Amino acid sequence: MIENEVELLIERQVREWPFAAQQYEALRHTRCREVMVDGSLYRIQFNPARAVSSGAKMDKATLAQRPCFLCDPQRPSQQQAVAFGTDYQILVNPFPIFQKHLTLPTRAHTPQSIEQRFADLLDVAEALPGYVVFYNGPYSGASAPDHAHFQAAGKGHLPLEQEWDEVECRPLHCMEGATLSYMNRALNPALRIDATNKASAVMLFERVLHTMETREGEVEPRLNLLTWRKGDQWVVWLFPRNRHRPDCYREEDELYRRMISPGCIDMAGLIIAARENDYNRLDAEELAQILREVSLDTAHFFQLIIQLKKNHE
Ligand SMILES: [Zn+2]
Numbered sequence: 001m002i003e004n005e006v007e008l009l010i011e012r013q014v015r016e017w018p019f020a021a022q023q024y025e026a027l028r029h030t031r032c033r034e035v036m037v038d039g040s041l042y043r044i045q046f047n048p049a050r051a052v053s054s055g056a057k058m059d060k061a062t063l064a065q066r067p068c069f070l071c072d073p074q075r076p077s078q079q080q081a082v083a084f085g086t087d088y089q090i091l092v093n094p095f096p097i098f099q100k101h102l103t104l105p106t107r108a109h110t111p112q113s114i115e116q117r118f119a120d121l122l123d124v125a126e127a128l129p130g131y132v133v134f135y136n137g138p139y140s141g142a143s144a145p146d147h148a149h150f151q152a153a154g155k156g157h158l159p160l161e162q163e164w165d166e167v168e169c170r171p172l173h174c175m176e177g178a179t180l181s182y183m184n185r186a187l188n189p190a191l192r193i194d195a196t197n198k199a200s201a202v203m204l205f206e207r208v209l210h211t212m213e214t215r216e217g218e219v220e221p222r223l224n225l226l227t228w229r230k231g232d233q234w235v236v237w238l239f240p241r242n243r244h245r246p247d248c249y250r251e252e253d254e255l256y257r258r259m260i261s262p263g264c265i266d267m268a269g270l271i272i273a274a275r276e277n278d279y280n281r282l283d284a285e286e287l288a289q290i291l292r293e294v295s296l297d298t299a300h301f302f303q304l305i306i307q308l309k310k311n312h313e
Pocket of ligand 1 (some may be wrong): 068069070071108109110146147
């Protein structure tokens with residue numbers, strides 16, 4: 001079973017790769033605090049190692065110049081891989097947010113996109129039932145938008161999976177073995193697919209993807225996706241996004257600058273603060289503002305819901 005191989009990979013890497021060992025040890029001592037925002041629990045994790053990712057420049061020129069850290073030849077020599085199918089490799093993430101944190105790049109250096117890979121995402125979740133598997137869109141939190149990849153996190157650490165999972169969702173479509181519904185949250189509304197049938201899940205997802213707006217010059221709608229197995233079914237969450245980073249990220253006054261760069265993990269309720277100042281000062285009001293800015297606003301979200309209903313009629 002692949003999950004067993006992955007457990008062994010994690011043990012081996014933490015034992016034999018000093019940099020990874022140091023990073024996973026540091027993770028044990030990270031501070032975490034909780035804050036309630038709009039009736040939901042959020043956790044804030046102080047994780048200085050993530051400054052590399054949260055502070056990454058994402059413009060085309062920077063990406064073209066830097067060596068791609070997901071391409072095999074540029075990876076650290078100690079980083080080992082477990083094959084997943086013919087197209088993907090499973091790696092231990094050397095900048096962890098979770099004690100089990102994996103990166104799954106494609107073997108080929110090809111841009112981040114979900115159109116042809118949603119079924120692969122479901123396959124990974126099925127092969128790793130102990131994990132939440134996620135996809136950050138190229139304009140929605142991915143730190144390597146030029147190289148396709150998923151990530152996976154050992155279950156039990158995300159409010160979305162733990163505390164929010166029972167939030168009431170309103171059904172939109174039912175197909176054989178799959179249901180599309182939506183969660184009406186003021187700050188970060190989301191769509192949800194529950195499915196036992198993979199083909200139906202893919203069909204519902206594609207319908208959503210093709211109904212959402214793609215901005216000029218971009219390859220797909222802005223989104224974050226998370227999925228996991230619950231018994232014999234997949235649970236999939238899709239957060240439609242607006243902005244890549246909030247205004248406070250570029251705030252000139254250091255006192256109010258917050259280097260928070262939200263991706264799937266933050267949308268799912270675990271907010272990563274790479275700087276101590278941000279960790280100490282971020283309050284519920286600021287967090288609500290950040291979520292509001294990076295999420296699709298309620299008006300556009302309901303336009304999407306109406307469009308999805310129409311398409312189905
Ligand atoms: Zn690459």
